[in-house]
Amino acid sequence: MAYHLGPLTHKGGRMNCGYQPTNWGEWPKWNGDSEFRTPRFKFSCSTTDYSGKTNSDVVTLLKNRELLEIYRDLTIGDQMQLILELGFFQGGMPLFLADMIAPKNVLAIDGCQPSDHLKSLVERSHLSSIIELVGGVDQADTRKIRSIVDDRFGAEPLDMIIDDCSHWYPQTKACFEALFGYLRPGGKYIIEDWGWTHWPSAPWQTTAQSANRFTRNDEDCPRTENFVAKEAPHLAFCLRL
Numbered sequence: 001m002a003y004h005l006g007p008l009t010h011k012g013g014r015m016n017c018g019y020q021p022t023n024w025g026e027w028p029k030w031n032g033d034s035e036f037r038t039p040r041f042k043f044s045c046s047t048t049d050y051s052g053k054t055n056s057d058v059v060t061l062l063k064n065r066e067l068l069e070i071y072r073d074l075t076i077g078d079q080m081q082l083i084l085e086l087g088f089f090q091g092g093m094p095l096f097l098a099d100m101i102a103p104k105n106v107l108a109i110d111g112c113q114p115s116d117h118l119k120s121l122v123e124r125s126h127l128s129s130i131i132e133l134v135g136g137v138d139q140a141d142t143r144k145i146r147s148i149v150d151d152r153f154g155a156e157p158l159d160m161i162i163d164d165c166s167h168w169y170p171q172t173k174a175c176f177e178a179l180f181g182y183l184r185p186g187g188k189y190i191i192e193d194w195g196w197t198h199w200p201s202a203p204w205q206t207t208a209q210s211a212n213r214f215t216r217n218d219e220d221c222p223r224t225e226n227f228v229a230k231e232a233p234h235l236a237f238c239l240r241l
């Protein structure tokens with residue numbers, strides 16, 4: 001069953017009046033390679049350790065500094081008010097984005113339910129009207145994902161979609177085809193870990209199913225008009241023209 005953490009209050013205007021974006025020149029403040037702070041949260045981050053759990057003191061995020069700096073470059077100076085993330089894990093990205101770029105809403109979906117610790121952290125941080133975590137949704141169920149997005153955002157276009165979910169090519173492609181049209185012109189569709197079958201020692205290297213085919217001209221590559229695809233280390237993004 002889907003878990004909804006409070007209704008989003010997105011209607012009426014595109015600005016989030018409650019919070020201001022944080023200055024990327026000052027924040028986040030790093031303490032070594034795997035810990036940093038934003039004004040409201042302390043994060044523990046890694047791209048390899050999936051065992052961390054968000055609790056009342058620390059937010060777990062599956063990113064490293066390099067990836068977060070790519071997000072800084074992708075979002076800085078742009079209007080990022082409505083954001084969809086596929087694969088929220090421990091809620092690190094919705095909390096990071098809420099604190100750094102003050103979006104109006106982050107809607108985040110995952111096959112797993114958000115933990116009680118994560119739910120109470122969102123509530124205690126007064127972010128329930130900004131962050132909505134919807135668990136129990138399979139990435140392959142694009143009809144359901146579209147209906148959730150339609151329900152929350154209506155006709156308002158999205159500014160950014162992040163797919164950090166299954167990383168399997170069929171699901172990645174299906175979501176791209178189902179969701180890319182929700183972006184506004186200039187909106188960004190980000191696919192993380194697109195190249196994982198090429199990483200050294202990756203256990204899945206024998207499969208041809210990864211999202212790394214995404215930005216190539218494979219015959220079954222997504223056919224959507226009006227986008228340019230770019231590849232950065234560890235992620236690919238498509239800009240809606």
Ligand SMILES: C[S@@+](CC[C@H](N)C(=O)[O-])C[C@H]1O[C@@H](n2cnc3c(N)ncnc32)[C@H](O)[C@@H]1O
Nearest residue numbers: 061062087088089092110111138139164165166
């Ligand atoms: C790499 S983690 C996401 C990390 C998170 N975005 C972050 O930056 O901390 C992948 C997430 O996708 C979810 N996931 C994997 N396959 C899925 C599927 N088919 N449908 C829905 N969620 C899925 C997992 O439950 C997991 O939480």
